[in-house]
Amino acid sequence: MNVLAYIETADGKLKKSALEIISYSAAIASQTGGQVTAIALGDVQADELAKAGRYGAAKVLHANNDKLKQFVSQAYASVVAEAAKTTQADVVILSNSFSGKAMAPRLAIKLQAGIADGAVALPDTAGGFKIKKTAFSGKAFADVELTSKVKIVTLVPNSFKVAENAATGAVEVFNPQISDSDFAVTVKEVVKASDKISLPEAEIVVSGGRGLKGPENWGMVEELAGLLGAATACSKPVSDANWRPHSEHVGQTGLAISPNLYIAIGISGAIQHLAGVSSSKTIVVINKDPEAPFFKAADYGIVGDAFEVVPKLIEEVKKFKAANS
Amino acid sequence: MKILVCISHVPDTTSKINFSDDKKSFVTQGIQYIINPSDEIALARALELTEKDGGTVTVINVGDNTTEPTIRKALAIGATDAVRVNAVPRDAFFVATQIADYAKKNSFDLILTGRESIDYNGSLVSSMVAELLSLPSVNSVKALTIEGNIATLDREIEGGKEVVSCALPCVVSATEGMAEPRIPNMRGIMSARTKPLSVAEPVAAESMQQIVSYDKPLPRTQVKLIDPANVAALVDALHNEAKVI
Ligand SMILES: Cc1cc2nc3c(=O)[nH]c(=O)nc-3n(C[C@H](O)[C@H](O)[C@H](O)COP(=O)(O)OP(=O)(O)OC[C@H]3O[C@@H](n4cnc5c(N)ncnc54)[C@H](O)[C@@H]3O)c2cc1C
């Protein structure tokens, strides 16, 4: 199968999800006999484009002009659809990110393709195209069979290991035919906390709940996250009370995440919260109540007062860092 | 202003999800249904907009007749009228085809959906409707204002937000922050009984995917408790055992 990998960039550089997407695409191509073409839009540094080859892209298409410098889902979907047609892609892979989720459904219509949103593993291609994806916002998985000629997959960040996989990676300029009607949405302003690790892509997440009593107590959460190179998150009541921004709310009605390590501090572990975090590889729970339901869904637990345990944990992580750097 | 709000009928968030023995279907016994949480946000914002500038709010649901209590609830919250497309929602493409078909025949200034339905799908319907209607769309919107013919929206992105603008008509998917969900009051509940709820028959839409089976995440093995007096043991376990730091 020929695979088209849509790769996301930020500030001219490939995002980590881009490397996951290319590695994943390379695995599908090698499993089925085919070739990976990567496509990036907007301003991207030349050496970053070339990097796609290291992870398995035989060809890297780059489409850029004044209008494509900013993400507009309608236009980006048109460009990627055109690339899918010219490269005769059988499968198009995107990240299950905000932008991937905005483009993929449009691509599905444009290419008359079935779509697996939120895939978490490689497809089973023996005799068809069966793929495992999340369902019921994290409470379950579904195996779906895509029966269309072209298939679209959005891959959950952090669910596939980045692997080097040298291929040619020849960079080509791609000049799509785009119509003005694709640019009805105008980006006025991008507000980014760029120094922060992005929550959906983070490998480690430190999260706080109502047990932390108030926004003034988040200093230790941020300090721990800073030491671990982690993103911060919170439970719903915490963002509802405006202690933290809504964008940090994880769970069934917030973001679903699957980091390698999730540290939950002062969070009870309600079913809606667990839905969004249960696919984390390792879960640590710090809660003063030994009966907190979260302990049943955790790998490691400390029964104790967060205001005593977290400062100690910060000290221990500092020692660990000093010893291991 | 004419607004269409797409309402999905989903299991209550407290529901434990279970599947039939052949793993092919979701067991609905004992499940309470609700308006999908982000759709409630969309509905609340639609009502705020029409209360301010005038207009109507139509809710649409693709579902069999078991979804009518959920639709009535949307009417009780304040929607003007409702339509149910009489079909089991097979997949996102099927649902989007029905909504686009209805919207084409009834021209709306704004189509609002939730960010994501908490049951089968994941943020697909909204952009599919937009693509089928050749309309612009903005996803995961946490603030929406309308000035004349122009919508200004805050869209969530990784690690921040984007402020975008777009001329109406457009399709917008709502997330937390856009409005506070509303609870129906007694007057609303009474009036909902007589508000128009029409039933439309579905149009054909080819299925390009099918569910082979469902699975639940594997339960975790017993938690390892660590003495709060020995936090170093946690760091050690995370490094040497779990190998995550
Ligand atoms: C429609 C709907 C959707 C929802 N969606 C979500 C969702 O997506 N995400 C989500 O998170 N929630 C969601 N909820 C809310 C959910 O039901 C819970 O209410 C919420 O997760 C509880 O948050 P919490 O654990 O921070 O607070 P609490 O339940 O109040 O728990 C606080 C915990 O902190 C512990 N604690 C207190 N003091 C300390 C201390 N000093 N040290 C250590 N521990 C301490 C307590 O023992 C307790 O376990 C939803 C609810 C509804 C109705």
Ligand SMILES: Nc1ncnc2c1ncn2[C@@H]1O[C@H](COP(=O)(O)O)[C@@H](O)[C@H]1O
């Ligand atoms: N059966 C349905 N009927 C009406 N609207 C729906 C239906 N399913 C999904 N939607 C709308 O589409 C949004 C996104 O759903 P989904 O693509 O399933 O995540 C929901 O929040 C609803 O607004």
